[in-house]
Amino acid sequence: MSGLFITVEGPEGAGKTTVLNKLGNELKQQGLNIVMTREPGGIRIAEQIRKVILDKSNTEMDARTEALLYAAARRQHLIEKVIPALNQGAIVLCDRFIDSSLAYQGVARELGIEEVFSINKFAIQDVMPDLTIYFDIDVELGLKRIEVNKGREVNRLDLEKMDFHMNVRNGFRKLLELFPSRIYEVDASKPLENVYQEVKNKVEQLIYK
Numbered sequence: 001m002s003g004l005f006i007t008v009e010g011p012e013g014a015g016k017t018t019v020l021n022k023l024g025n026e027l028k029q030q031g032l033n034i035v036m037t038r039e040p041g042g043i044r045i046a047e048q049i050r051k052v053i054l055d056k057s058n059t060e061m062d063a064r065t066e067a068l069l070y071a072a073a074r075r076q077h078l079i080e081k082v083i084p085a086l087n088q089g090a091i092v093l094c095d096r097f098i099d100s101s102l103a104y105q106g107v108a109r110e111l112g113i114e115e116v117f118s119i120n121k122f123a124i125q126d127v128m129p130d131l132t133i134y135f136d137i138d139v140e141l142g143l144k145r146i147e148v149n150k151g152r153e154v155n156r157l158d159l160e161k162m163d164f165h166m167n168v169r170n171g172f173r174k175l176l177e178l179f180p181s182r183i184y185e186v187d188a189s190k191p192l193e194n195v196y197q198e199v200k201n202k203v204e205q206l207i208y209k
């Protein structure tokens with residue numbers, strides 16, 4: 001695989017999608033081969049799995065079922081979209097990946113980071129991101145941002161209690177300690193332009209190194 005696999009991660013409303021879209025468009029204008037995608041989703045089957053996972057009426061979903069569905073969506077997305085793009089030398093910018101499973105299902109759902117990593121190893125084999133940008137934000141501020149954004153879908157996980165979201169953030173902070181060379185932290189509470197410039201600098205360092 002000759003391309004670059006870059007993921008963005010963080011709690012709800014941190015600004016990942018906004019920054020990723022802006023960055024992808026700018027890098028495309030530089031003439032680079034950019035593939036922008038998201039998890040869960042990005043391809044037909046994974047978008048269907050996304051609907052099942054995030055449907056607000058699926059309140060009875062078991063935590064392990066949830067973890068397995070995310071891993072299944074990840075597998076199909078990787079095989080159908082990410083790996084072929086990387087093989088063609090593309091830079092793949094992906095909104096969420098395995099770290100979301102480790103933080104949301106591993107820590108916030110209390111399944112354990114190791115357990116969730118092990119089912120994901122089956123799904124991804126050895127494909128890990130070259131770089132992960134972690135958008136750190138106070139949970140209340142992030143949730144306020146998405147509340148104001150009326151056009152955005154409100155999904156089953158958004159509706160979780162404040163404690164759950166706090167644990168998600170704690171989970172991501174733990175991952176920063178576990179994977180310091182892969183995960184780069186940005187302070188996502190800063191104004192959008194500052195966050196964007198910092199992310200762009202970091203990504204360009206990797207692309208043009």
Ligand SMILES: Nc1ncnc2c1ncn2[C@@H]1O[C@H](COP(=O)(O)OP(=O)(O)OP(=O)(O)O)[C@@H](O)[C@H]1O
Binds near residue numbers: 017
């Ligand atoms: N740095 C920022 N300062 C203020 N508002 C921001 C900033 N970044 C993004 N926003 C706004 O916050 C809202 C949420 O942003 P966005 O959808 O990009 O977050 P996200 O991390 O992708 O959220 P989620 O994972 O919950 O979908 C949007 O309305 C966006 O315009």
Ligand SMILES: Cc1cn([C@H]2C[C@H](O)[C@@H](COP(=O)(O)O)O2)c(=O)[nH]c1=O
Binds near residue numbers: 155157
């Ligand atoms: C990949 C992944 C995602 N999640 C959660 C995180 C969010 O609550 C939703 C996705 O919604 P977004 O608007 O696209 O961010 O799913 C998760 O719990 N585990 C995962 O592996």
